[in-house]
Amino acid sequence: MKVSQARDAYEALHASFGWRVPTSFNMAEACCRRWAARRRCATQTAVIEDGPGRPPRAYSYGTLAEEACRLSHALRLLGVRRGDRVAIVLPQRFETAVAYMAVLQMGAVAMPLSQLFGPEALEYRLQDSAAVVALVDEATGPAVLQVRGRCPALRHVVGLTGAFDTDVVDWPHARPGMRKQFELVHTLADDPAVLIYTSGTTGNPKGALIPHRALIGNLTGFVCSQNWFGFDPERPQSGSDAVFWSPADWAWTGGLMDALLPTLYFGRPIVAWSGRFAPEVAFELMQRHGVTHTFLFPTALKAMMKAFPEPRRHYRLRLRAIMSAGEAVGDAVFDYCRQQLGVTVNEMFGQTEINYVVGNCALMWPAKPGSMGKAYPGHRVAVIDEAGQECPVGVPGEVAVHRRDVHGDLDPIFFLGYWNNEAATRAKFTGDPLDSWCRTGDMAVRDEDGYLWYQGRADDVFKAAGYRIGPSEIENCLVKHPAVANAAVVPKPDEQRGALVKAYVVLAPDHAQRRALCVDPAREFDAPLVAELQAHVKGRLAPYEYPKEIEFIDALPMTTTGKVQRRVLRLQEEERYRQRQSSLAPSERA
Template sequence: MPRQLHDTPAAAPDLYAALHANFRWHVPARFNVAQACVHRWAQRRRHAGAVAIIEDGPDQRPQRHTYAELAAEANRLANALRLLGVQRGERVAIVLPQRFETAVAYTAVLQLGAVAVPLSQLFGPEALAFRLQDSAAVVALVDDATGPGVQAVRARCPALRHVVGLTGAFEPDVIDWPRARVGLRKRAAVEDTAADDPAVLIYTSGTTGNPKGALIPHRALIGNLSGFVCSQNWFGFDPWDPRVKSEAVFWSPADWAWTGGLMDALLPTLYFGRPIVAWRGRFDPVQAFALLQRHRVTHTFLFPTALKAMMKAVPEPRRHHRLHLQAIMSAGEAVGDAVFTWCQEALGVTVNEMFGQTEINYVVGNCARIWPARPGSMGRAYPGHRVAVLDEAGQPVPPGTVGEVAVHRRDVHGEPDPVFFLGYWGNDAATRAKFTGDPADSWCRTGDLAIQDADGYLWYQGRADDVFKSAGYRIGPSEIENCLLKHPAVANAAVVPKPDPERGAVVKAYVVLAPAWAERRARCANPAETFDAPLEAELQQHVKGRLAPYEYPKEIEFIDALPMTATGKVQRRVLRLQEEARARERATPQPNPDRT
């Protein structure tokens, strides 16, 4: 029997340097994601019957779909889109949750040579209308849950010729796909696309100004693969003995409409011909463990916020569940050593932190099977990527110095890195501003701050606009938030500057209480005095005893939930603007009611 796959053997050397130095990209001139991820498997007799999608949800029994089924349904939909006049390079919006039809939609659009525009089911009317208008999407693919939202803004989107309802009952002007698909051929050609041709148009979160559409080429999937394989501990294969392998099953709660769900989960899993679980329900930390057990999930991508919730909800999961995890990748925020230690001790897996962006995804991270992870570090540059920490002038800074993480267009061998986006849709100025240096030999700046040590490990310091000064000290929120999380009362935390006339700003923490503590607070008749004040003092002492004196939060505010993006990132900017508005209000003279 194959032996169980574990983290790096205790006596194994650190093979990072050799792996990175010897790695070479092999990017064909012609490449199509749909062919690589779906059709090549369906065309192999021995693999066509393998499971591609395991669909599950709170209101349904699990249903398995094979690669042959996925390819056939994608061919039918591709033929339908051709009949609707969709041309190569035109944009097709995909407004769908995790489900089998979503994988069908991406495959069909990409095999046509059209450009998929993933749009989250969580978008409100303004967010949806802006992206449909800006991308000039000609068709929108929806289900019964997302269709009404698209229909509500359809009149504001003149380029949108058709809305196709893949499931459910719809209004007469929405194409009923279950009925329309009858009689359509289940064979269709895959367009001969160049590796540099656009494949996906994904909109950034838009924390400042309108969201920008990042145009991703087909080759970018290849650029993701070295990081995916490393972060997933070789994805079921044993790097120490290639003859040893295990069945890999992937699941992530990350929405397939975002880079984390599409490029870090769905597409790379299909590229390797493995099954991925499509969970149609909302994320629940207790339900997550049941899902991992039910489908014998071996590999996963879990946001730090999800891991924190799971850690607080089920501190000892292996007492209640039979888990088969071989790898956990985490990204979006700093993991922190509290979560890192819990994953090792409670789950038996060393979490592989990863760093990337929509524009340049999967560029930095860990691989516990090949090189040792360091608690609190976001890892090293993945093979094939040349990463540095730069100062404001675009020059590399010495080890131990805070700077901005940047990725070079060319790898250590001088060859083009395939992971790069093509540019921002209709925004050449923003594209140019993203790079430093000559366009053909330039650094792409991320806007994220880090310290790089002498061994190449990066230590995240926060977004450039999240770091602030207090009384002359430079404060990064991540370290303080991680320290607060180690207290049993804290489920999550966000640190921002509170304007102060004497020190410029003071450290303020917003804290979400762990469930047991939140219940205790709710039972207090006067929580501000009998609960909040004592706990605030306790948390301040907790931080004081572990970090520098200037880093402890001078003020703590307890809230029910932190503002989050749809991709699981804390929106510190929202809290920072709230503090600035409160400061202006305090500074505004109030009318004296006694004066006439």
């Protein structure tokens, strides 16, 4: 299909789509209770739990509902009431799905916290949210107990896998005494459901309060990005053998709103893997469980590409869709997915506050390699300038989503606001939050077909010698070289040019081993490879874009959601510059 023809079909779909958001809506009812109430659906698998050193185990929708009801009764006995925040500090496992359903059906607010958080990160979020209960397991519980004394609102810590301390409620011991039925608390679609803290790249993390209706707003993006057409939510098992898995932590928007909840909404099974991610683990897991749909970060896909250039020679895969987000995939990974995995990867863009708003759908409109895609049906998206005006085609600007769709109706995807931070909420919008653009802080260019091309975070784009530099294009070019596993590009302060283009490079495993064997790596390995990589970029991009300096490192700084923290590297370069300046004589300083 030609892009022009696809555009006509896309525009017709986008123009005709309208939201149907009921006044009353509850995520737990939509994702669990309604399936458990139907005899045929209740026995179908909801969660397949798997992990290192133990056999997989499947749990049905009926079991999920019963266990959630038992836990809801226990939480009520512990004093949890409507609107209270309940921290869920758990990895991917069956008990985590139970915890979400239990909290949501009570009308309480689920607050996911990553198992990777240290004491300081946990303490800030528990204090700021005034969470009253924390649900943990034996791995995450000790860190919570370490800060509990400094979190006055936190009344109870519940060990869902057992008591590992005298101050922890032993849920397996209390569980048999709890009833298997719980009356759903009536919630409005606009009522708060989830409190997720942003990554906090600048300042303290902000808590984004997500309403129950946001799940409805996510569905067009999920359906499109997962090629999930033909699924009838009222008849979930009719002719479908779809199985979902993603390594995305269920404590983050990508794992919760893009994986766990929408999969359960459609009555399908999701694999819960509690071990660490590795390329061979990912392929083995997808083969073992017949995974058909997945969400994989670009960093994960890059690692899989480098480790298994021809994966179908080693694994029997049933993949039908791959969604990717967090960073630009780039055409090297795009081609790998299409040629070696047999799937056209659907890139997606969104953020905690307004998730699943832009992306691709290989079945409905053609993907352009490297593009973020176009606005999913129901969302009105534009690239705007600093004054809030839409940018012309080809002019970089900030990606923004309008509070109202093309029909003038409120878009259900939007968050309610930042927790106890009205100023930050107002700053997110160009004007009235109910009738204005919501800024994402991400830069992009729109082409004549309506596709958006990611340019980086607003604070990632920089100027070098007067040229505007978007790091993602250079990073993508570097990753195409066989010696490069991953790369991050940042500005290095320079007296003459203002900044130089600098690349931090993680070597592919075989090249890293060769470097380790060198007696003098800087002379024998680094200098020749730097020249080779610079020539590699020069031959493919504009002359001003090639990295003037390349530094090899073992790993890039990453957020827990899999995004490269370029800001960390940029601050490092700025600090090095200050140190260089302070060591110079006054007459030599810039």
